[in-house]
Amino acid sequence: MTYREAVRAALRQALRSDPRVFLMGEDVGRYGGAFAVSLGLLAEFGPERIRDAPLSESAFVGAGIGAALGGMRPIVEIMTVNFSMLAMDQILNNAATLRHMSGGQLNVPLVVRVATGGGRQMAAQHSHSLEGWYAHIPGIKVLTPATVADAYGMLLAALRDPDPVFIFEHATLYPLEGEVDETAEPIDIRRAAVRRSGSDVTLVTYGGTLGKTMQAADFLAKDGIEAEVIDLRTLRPLDRSTILESIAKTHRAVLVDEAWRTGSFAAEISAQIMENAFDDLDAPVARVCSAEVPMPYAKHLETAALPKVEDIVSAAQELISRHG
Amino acid sequence: MTYREAVRAALRQALRSDPRVFLMGEDVGRYGGAFAVSLGLLAEFGPERIRDAPLSESAFVGAGIGAALGGMRPIVEIMTVNFSMLAMDQILNNAATLRHMSGGQLNVPLVVRVATGGGRQMAAQHSHSLEGWYAHIPGIKVLTPATVADAYGMLLAALRDPDPVFIFEHATLYPLEGEVDETAEPIDIRRAAVRRSGSDVTLVTYGGTLGKTMQAADFLAKDGIEAEVIDLRTLRPLDRSTILESIAKTHRAVLVDEAWRTGSFAAEISAQIMENAFDDLDAPVARVCSAEVPMPYAKHLETAALPKVEDIVSAAQELISRHG
Amino acid sequence: MATTSSTSCPPVSREHALFLLREMLRIRRFEEKAAEMYSLQKIHGFLHLYIGEEATGVGTMQAFTPQDAIVATYREHGHALARGIPSTVLMAEMFGKATGCSHGHGGSMHFFDASRRFYGGYAIVGGGLPIAVGLALADKLRNQLRVTACYFGDGAVAEGEFHESLNLAALWKLPVVFLCENNLYAMGTALVRHQAQTDISLKAGSYGLASQAVDGMDVLAVEAAAKQAADAVRSGNGPFLLELRTYRFRAHSMADPDLYRPKEEIEEWKKRDPISLFESRLREWGLLTEADRARIEKEVAAEIDEAVRFAEASPFEPVEELLKDVSGAVKP
């Protein structure tokens, strides 16, 4: 099935198995979801549980927080990460703080799904990758499923969490084809996944750039460079040990992140490698990120702004040549 | 004069010299500013130019953008960085993008002043340090004056910039005493400042933690450790060369940042040092940041959550001992 | 605007009248003590006093049952007391103690008591409204017949979250009683300088909502109006907007020099002090004797003294527990 269908299957599974679960957001019902993720769910579960919301990001995200406090298990959809700026107050100041501010009396079992990323010529108000911002916030979790199986499994795992969980779905992944084992064991969202093992260099990525990173690894293999590819899956909490184990083996790392370079989550990973694997490193950790420009519309400019397979390949080659 | 008075002097200077300048925000007029920064300005400049705004962060920040497009030089005050979440849409999606989206036809000469930081027992909705988030955004500049002179000079420099400039004033600095030379040359906001020179370790910080870092340096000096202290002053654009020059000399760095550790701006600095000074380093770059908890109210807990002088000292000693 | 016309025959039982008076006095004395403790530096951070507004909190709270939910602001001491949270744990919270209603994590602005469905204590103006909408949505989705009381100030009315929340609650017919405590100022900004239309109850029209404005200095009028509002909401007609016209006698917070309003204005309003106003009514009606008054005052004083003693005697949370309440464990 596709990534889109996998998210839908997980939604259906959750809605069927737990009466507390409901889906709320703009056009999740009659329209079927801006990315057709929830298509057909309204017919099966009705307008109370597949709830079309007005254009009021702050209010319906806040309502999700309140409903979670009230014992429900809301799944809120925010159409595009840029729109989530309108709800940032509710997210940072309420969702993330209530457990602590209340001395542990309250918790907010809220799941928020957000479409993210560029590559579709949507220009400067629809194309960014702000997962790294979210990963800065104590009190929430940040998931970035990059595969069809994770799109399914991580949503179900998120619903078992007692605290707010943000799931970032890179919009270019929705048509991706893959396998889902609906009978599989629940995913441990605290673990990163090694998508390809190798001994020469570690490529660390997540979400929308996993595909490009795997392609880069194949390309490097033709060169005789065996790259290990780590899919972080979860940015917060970060599975540092998987990264460190790999670097203990490869002694080199390239971090691939679609966010703007300065202040990207890749910077955090680089800093943690610095702090915990300094003596393992044969070369400085490199980053491949997006150019620091609001996303341009024109295809050639957008392509130039986003991380490219060649960038990853040459960054890896560079590390190996420079510090052979 | 105090930091508070220095900001006020700069505001007065700007309002007197440029009829396009006006100050807008909650309680900047009749109340005199939540931190008494604009006290007395209403009497001198009147309610049109010292403009009390309703509780509408998104609208009055957006109105600042529009007024800047319309040829004015607005200075918008946001009382506390946590409240700026309500204006994040206007900041990220409009202020930062308009020059680029319009193909360079428009520019937004807007200055936004934001009080930031913890240490006053204001708890989990008034105490954070999100400058690092802002520093991630292409198209804006992020200033963090840490001294009385900079509080004055950087505001005037910001008003000469053709693009949006965000000035973060750490609320604990307002009573700080210092000198201002109102006749001095305009500050080059692109340059960091070396506040203390030393040869053994580089301490990099900005804003509210400069004081603690200077104290740590004094303490280390008693130990015979000569620390160089760099005040970044501006997070975006970052003056990397000043950092690298220092590390070429000291071969060690401790980064001090009041933000939550994961995804802090300190991570970006660590990554840039990794990328540009790897071979100069005798020890891994260390970070001293805030604990990853929404700010607690109780004094002893807040103190435990914030960076402490001892933390900086021991981080520096650790670097020197571990990799002597 | 609704008021109770002073009649010769009392519209309230002696017992209930004395209860309301006591509740208002508890708040008044608690706040006076809090101010004292702040100046003694036992309390830090922001401290927003409710003095002058006691009738709105006490009167409205009579309309809600323990099953209902309460959402308030940083000026919530009165609401917390009227809801029945012991003054001991509230004072301890402001002292930053582990025995505080929020374990010392919240302070004056962030009181919580899950057992009493007191959901805080929100210090981002307008930030509590969407939360209240969500609590009510949860009840609606489970067909639970209870309401959520959402308190906020006149300043919050300018925030986008006010507009979005009232539309959402009205559109989905959610059981929320929106209670706007209009004290004529948002910090230093007068109502006329933050609202183009200063009649707040009138704004309900944009959402097809029922609304009413009531004299917030008249505790009986407030109680009656709040009960009507709550009944309307319980009957399933969707939310109600009740505007409570009141005034704060103290500065916005202890940090406020209060330069923006004429002293005469404050004095004028103090003539309508909700407590003395109610007392004189009760005397007219022969429901309050000097002895009653003295006894209540004495009992309240004892309660507040005990609150301070409790707060003083309480331990701080161990610093080792700093990170305890950031995230919870996944239940299997």
Added chain:
Amino acid sequence: MATTSSTSCPPVSREHALFLLREMLRIRRFEEKAAEMYSLQKIHGFLHLYIGEEATGVGTMQAFTPQDAIVATYREHGHALARGIPSTVLMAEMFGKATGCSHGHGGSMHFFDASRRFYGGYAIVGGGLPIAVGLALADKLRNQLRVTACYFGDGAVAEGEFHESLNLAALWKLPVVFLCENNLYAMGTALVRHQAQTDISLKAGSYGLASQAVDGMDVLAVEAAAKQAADAVRSGNGPFLLELRTYRFRAHSMADPDLYRPKEEIEEWKKRDPISLFESRLREWGLLTEADRARIEKEVAAEIDEAVRFAEASPFEPVEELLKDVSGAVKP
């Protein structure tokens, strides 16, 4: 709701009538061509067509002078054309070319033309309103007698920025004409499902604003109402809210399968197509001949063909200039 009663004597000169008709036709044909170019993959990203709403853009734009400012949404092709931005640079923008009105940076959703005070092209729903308020504030502060026209849809009315912006503009008496193009849907969500109170013009009351609703399919009624609104604003009475009741004949965007509304509803509305409606009026009044119609159609077709030719022939911005327009240089 204002409409023009069909009278025997024409309320409009032949010249102006034919101008209005031509303007609406230019938009209709431009949009049809854009859809074609999208299917040919010359245009990418989101494409929101204005077909069915031509009378609102053309009619309102007659009320504004070149000195006035325009703020629009991602559904702004009609406004840009009616404002006088050449169809060539608009088509080139959607082709992503350097000659586009935004140098290919913006695409369909982000048209800009500083020389014509066309300030965009905002794709965050509601995000343009505060910008318009600020443009008007700049004019007020400099006593410049000009207005800002702010276009937005019915969906934007639910956003907090609508509420905050109208309050701010009304409170400060700023010269903004708020133009709500109510096409009864916010993407797939019908007005009744996103507004508790579906009469948008009525919401002006919350801000003490003057407002009116007008038949958005009647270009003359729209023009008249817009001129009244603009005159009221120019006279310094503060902002005005004009609701234009219209309908989009196409899907929300090219990506929309349009599953949420009955085909019959669309067909019903097409009977009130603003262009054919106006044409038949003009024929009644004897202001439009077959020859006129054919000539206009021919001229418009030529213009649109030229726009495509221009867009095709134009160069792309060199990729080396990717970072050119992120920040400017500090002027000494």
